[in-house]
Amino acid sequence: MNMKSKKIRSNIITFGLVIVFYAVMEAMLVTGSMSSLMKGLLVPLCYYMILAASLNLVVGISGELSLGHAGFMCIGAFSSAVFARMVGDSIPGGAELFISVLIGAAFAAIFGFLIGIPVLRLRGDYLAIVTLAFGEIIKNVINAVYLGVDSNGIHVSLKDVKSLGLLDDGEVIIKGAQGIGNLPRNATFTIGIVLLLITLFIITNLVNSRQGRAIMSSRDNRIAAESVGLNVSEYKLTAFVISAALAGVAGVLYSHNLANLQATSKNFGYNQSILILVFVVLGGIGNIRGSLIAALVLTILPEKLRFFNDYRMLIYAIVLIVMMIMTSAPKVVAWRKMVAEKYFKKSRDNEAGGKTDAKEV
Amino acid sequence: MSSFLSYLISGISLGSVYAIIALGYTMVYGIAKMLNFAHGDIIMVGAYMAYVTFTGLGLPPIAAIAVATVGCTVLGVLIEAIAYKPLRGASSLNVLITAIGVSYFLQNSALLVFGADSKTFTSLVNIPSVSIMDGEVIISGVTIASIVTCIIVMVVLTLFINKTKAGQAMLAVSEDTGAATLMGISVNRTIAITFAIGSALAGIAGVLLCSAYPTLSSQTGAMPGIKAFTAAVFGGIGSIPGAMIGGMVMGVVENLSKAYISSQLSDAIVFALLIIILLVKPTGLMGKKIQEKV
Numbered sequence: 001m002n003m004k005s006k007k008i009r010s011n012i013i014t015f016g017l018v019i020v021f022y023a024v025m026e027a028m029l030v031t032g033s034m035s036s037l038m039k040g041l042l043v044p045l046c047y048y049m050i051l052a053a054s055l056n057l058v059v060g061i062s063g064e065l066s067l068g069h070a071g072f073m074c075i076g077a078f079s080s081a082v083f084a085r086m087v088g089d090s091i092p093g094g095a096e097l098f099i100s101v102l103i104g105a106a107f108a109a110i111f112g113f114l115i116g117i118p119v120l121r122l123r124g125d126y127l128a129i130v131t132l133a134f135g136e137i138i139k140n141v142i143n144a145v146y147l148g149v150d151s152n153g154i155h156v157s158l159k160d161v162k163s164l165g166l167l168d169d170g171e172v173i174i175k176g177a178q179g180i181g182n183l184p185r186n187a188t189f190t191i192g193i194v195l196l197l198i199t200l201f202i203i204t205n206l207v208n209s210r211q212g213r214a215i216m217s218s219r220d221n222r223i224a225a226e227s228v229g230l231n232v233s234e235y236k237l238t239a240f241v242i243s244a245a246l247a248g249v250a251g252v253l254y255s256h257n258l259a260n261l262q263a264t265s266k267n268f269g270y271n272q273s274i275l276i277l278v279f280v281v282l283g284g285i286g287n288i289r290g291s292l293i294a295a296l297v298l299t300i301l302p303e304k305l306r307f308f309n310d311y312r313m314l315i316y317a318i319v320l321i322v323m324m325i326m327t328s329a330p331k332v333v334a335w336r337k338m339v340a341e342k343y344f345k346k347s348r349d350n351e352a353g354g355k356t357d358a359k360e361v
Numbered sequence: 362m363s364s365f366l367s368y369l370i371s372g373i374s375l376g377s378v379y380a381i382i383a384l385g386y387t388m389v390y391g392i393a394k395m396l397n398f399a400h401g402d403i404i405m406v407g408a409y410m411a412y413v414t415f416t417g418l419g420l421p422p423i424a425a426i427a428v429a430t431v432g433c434t435v436l437g438v439l440i441e442a443i444a445y446k447p448l449r450g451a452s453s454l455n456v457l458i459t460a461i462g463v464s465y466f467l468q469n470s471a472l473l474v475f476g477a478d479s480k481t482f483t484s485l486v487n488i489p490s491v492s493i494m495d496g497e498v499i500i501s502g503v504t505i506a507s508i509v510t511c512i513i514v515m516v517v518l519t520l521f522i523n524k525t526k527a528g529q530a531m532l533a534v535s536e537d538t539g540a541a542t543l544m545g546i547s548v549n550r551t552i553a554i555t556f557a558i559g560s561a562l563a564g565i566a567g568v569l570l571c572s573a574y575p576t577l578s579s580q581t582g583a584m585p586g587i588k589a590f591t592a593a594v595f596g597g598i599g600s601i602p603g604a605m606i607g608g609m610v611m612g613v614v615e616n617l618s619k620a621y622i623s624s625q626l627s628d629a630i631v632f633a634l635l636i637i638i639l640l641v642k643p644t645g646l647m648g649k650k651i652q653e654k655v
Contacts (some may be wrong), residue, residue: 065454118640125396125453129594130639132587133632140629158623177625270587274398274461281458313469320462321444328455329447 011204014289015197018049021296022193029189037303043257046192047073047250048299050199052279052291054246057203059277060286061212062239063219064120065128068135070272072244074263075111076104076251078142081180081261085173086149093186101195101252108248109241111138116240120233132270142263147174179262180255187256195253199246203288206242215239282323363497368620369613374504374573376612377511381566382589383596383604384518385559391535391599392555395453398460399440401586402467403560407433407567408577409471412482422485429564437560438553446549464583471579479578482571503573510569514562515605522601527554535599588615588628591635597645606646610634 025042028034051069058066080100087096115134122130146157150170157163161172174180206212218225218232226232255261265271279298283290301319305312326332382404389397407429415425444463448456488502522528533541534551542548570585571577592611596603614634619627638646 059454065457118636122639122643125390125598126594126639126643128396129591130636133591133635136587137629137632137636140626140632144623144625144629158626271583277454278458278461281454285452285454310473313465314473317462317465317469320465321459324455324459324462325444325447328451330450331447 007208010289011208014200014204014292017289018193018196018200018292022189025189037306038300041299041303042189043187043192043253045296045299046189046196047253047257048276048279048295049196049292050250050253051247051276052283052295053196053199053203053288054243054250055276056280056283056286056288056291057206057239057243057246059280060284060288060291061207061219062215062236062243064236064240065124065277066131066240066243067128067270067273067277068115068131068133068138069243069247069276070268070270071131071135071138072108072112072247073251073254073272074135074138074142074268076108076248077255077261077268078174078180078251078263079107079248080104080252081183081255082147082173084184084256085171085180085182093184096184097186097191097252097256100256101249104248104252104255105245106248108251109245112241112244113237116237116244120236120240132273135268135270135273139263139265139268142174142268143177145174146172146176148172177262179260181260183255183259183261185257185259187253192253195249199249200288202242202246206239207288211235211238278320282320282327363494364620366494367498367500368616370498370500371504372613372616373609374507374612375616376592376609377507378566378569378573378608379585379589379592379611380511380605380608381514381562381569382585383593383608384514384601385562385566386590386593387596387598387600387604388531388555388559390593392531393445393449393552395445395456396460396590397559398457398586399463399467400559400563401582401584401589402464402471403433403437403440403563403582404567404570404586405471405577405579405582406436406467407564408482408571408581409475410564411485411568411571412480412577415485416480416483422487425485426565426568429568430561431564433564433567434557434561437556437563440560441553441556446552449549468579468583475579477578479576479581482575482577484572484575485568486572501573503569507569507573510565511605511608514565515601518558518601521558527551531555584628588631591632594645595635595638597647600645600647603645603647 025034029039051073055066055069058064058069080103083100083103084096091099115131119127119130119134144158146159146161146164148155148161148164148166148170150167152167155164155166155170161175164170164172166172207216214225214230215235215238218230218235222232254267275298279295280291282298283292283294298316302312302316305315308315382400385400385403386397389395389400410432411425411429414420414428415422420428440463444459445456448459484503486503486506488505490499490501491505492499522531530541530546530551531554533544533546534548538548541551566585566589567582571581588611589608592607593604594607595611596605596607611631615627615631618630622630
């Protein structure tokens, strides 16, 4: 089988899995065999999958460690929430959501561009810490912002509601750390899946395009890529901006799934960025399908572990450590290879080799 | 003026604690080339150990400090041996995720053992406070203790690295792991020693931090950990004087911006400063100048 049809087949499998997942979930919804807990997880599953796939674009395809992905999600969430509150009921919910997605993606992309230009000059762990810092700054600033609208236009302040100087017809939208209230809550599982499919379409198209190959060659050998005339910074920036925009879309989904939106360290802090990174690493760096599956499993796992009550997050932590050691400790990998060779002869060789080839970032 | 001075001094005190934590990050990064995200949580465990010994068992403060230090040392070595050692040679991202797993593990263990509500930490430092400038500026005992501890730690650590065999081994491993192995240095043992020292410092930092800011919960270590990490990068990760300077600058900037600009934006200002420094000097303040790497 040649490379091209292999890629197409791989993409079809990825899209197929998402559609099958959607069909199974819908069937469970219709037949009523789904717990209310699981119902509440459907939209989060979609945005986590979008986040994981988009972060994989930066970490896996472009080869840069970013720890600020939640910051872009935060921008998407807040920009779209402000829009949703400003238009209110004046346009139908569907149109509002559609424009919100565009706005969230655009704002996140602008920030991705502004942050990406200076940040992508740095390498490796320094890049990681700076993206982490940017994520924290975004969260912090949003927590301090007050934004209101009246007939004169938009007013912004970093102090308090009073200093906005609103007219009588004015309305406060962002109330500092209290965030935004009265949101439409019109995100549904179907919309989430559609957005996920669009995300996957964008990413797989990019990866399999001329540009995608340029991005990957800059990752594999920067000097070689530069010496054949590729503008490495530009390609890395492209990947970074697209990834940020998609994280913004996930943020839109997030904000439209809530009645009150606040920026806390739990939802938009570095912990969230790290959680998304865990999806990417566990699913396989550079493997989009793997990220989706890891996001799915690791989002449902803590809920399924409710059986263990207080111990569930502890078990989650242990599972994480054990999984990391089982998949990437050199000794375990060698042992697995040995066992595989012994019992399955040659057939497993490729697979075991492929998993250990995680790229050094 | 006097209020500025007192903000400055408490900033230096906070900076001293950051510097002690940053040392742990910097040493581990210099030698094992890994970002030990669980470092902040070791601070928290150390603080809980001191809390249990002092408030729970009623033992004297010195015993509490000893328990925290020794306990954290053992914990650090155990974590290294169980979680990080098998992954030596694996990609740095995998090690990073494991460190995050360890961090979750420590936080949730603390949550299970001590419950979700935060404890009030009784200060272990009973040095009387000093007033200067005719009583206009009062320096608390904890402040003095933090600054003095930080200076002692720096001096002892520098001597240890330059004068002892183990210290020289650490330098060699951080410089070139392969060559160090060929010279007969046990890399595994050196990394274990590094973790032991870093974790012991985290234990001390936990006591100092909670003596100054008395709320203790499972999340206590997270933010100081990240900030100290920032401080380590700021000063040039891998460099001991860099960690000290980075920690001090972070602490002072944080306190001054809390006092004069906005308490909500102080974290943002600290992180923005880091970004500016890294853009101007991509390896941190002392990253290149100082060859002495740990």
